[in-house]
Amino acid sequence: DVKVTQSSRYLVKRTGEKVFLECVQDMDHENMFWYRQDPGLGLRLIYFSYDVKMKEKGDIPEGYSVSREKKERFSLILESASTNQTSMYLCASSLGGRDGYTFGSGTRLTVV
Amino acid sequence: AQSVTQLGSHVSVSEGALVLLRCNYSSSVPPYLFWYVQYPNQGLQLLLKYTTGATLVKGINGFEAEFKKSETSFHLTKPSAHMSDAAEYFCAVTPSGYSTLTFGKGTMLLVSP
Numbered sequence: 001d002v003k004v005t006q007s008s009r010y011l012v013k014r015t016g017e018k019v020f021l022e023c024v025q026d027m028d029h030e031n032m033f034w035y036r037q038d039p040g041l042g043l044r045l046i047y048f049s050y051d052v053k054m055k056e057k058g059d060i061p062e063g064y065s066v067s068r069e070k071k072e073r074f075s076l077i078l079e080s081a082s083t084n085q086t087s088m089y090l091c092a093s094s095l096g097g098r099d100g101y102t103f104g105s106g107t108r109l110t111v112v
Numbered sequence: 113a114q115s116v117t118q119l120g121s122h123v124s125v126s127e128g129a130l131v132l133l134r135c136n137y138s139s140s141v142p143p144y145l146f147w148y149v150q151y152p153n154q155g156l157q158l159l160l161k162y163t164t165g166a167t168l169v170k171g172i173n174g175f176e177a178e179f180k181k182s183e184t185s186f187h188l189t190k191p192s193a194h195m196s197d198a199a200e201y202f203c204a205v206t207p208s209g210y211s212t213l214t215f216g217k218g219t220m221l222l223v224s225p
Contacts, residue, residue, distance in 0.1 A: 035215075043215040048211075048212060097211045100146045100148075100161050104155050106154065
């Protein structure tokens, strides 16, 4: 089975800190995605990537950036964390549209 | 652009009762449709998907869903609820040929004894 691993389950960071969320997948998937999940809002796409060094903005990219230096790793960066970025962050990977996604377990980030 | 509407943010059923979670979508081209389940403090797990072919699809844990093009619906059902089915369920759509999914806002399924 494809495995998507997010490095941290829970994180607490201070306002203004630079935050890195790491995601690694082990099945050679081309596509990787970052979503944030908030109660009542469902999942919202932040950034995605179709290949190494490629990135595309999703629906809510403001305040975030990403890095994909290797195929298996997709990092989400909060340049200067703010309290409104407190959320559950979900990473996913896929082969293509008809296959759906495989998700990691999520990182619950609290910014204080 | 595609969109997904899940009717009801919370659905309550008794153990042994029918589960029906509703999903309607809009898509300008034939869609691929998915249902995911999320247990507390976990990521999403694929329950089932429709891509082409048979419109009634069966998934894990006894769930199934039927693609109805005329109604633009993809409702999720299970004949008999179990306590372990209590979770949040998400419907998702992508136009065929694209890889980004658009998710509904989720429906929390509550199962009482």
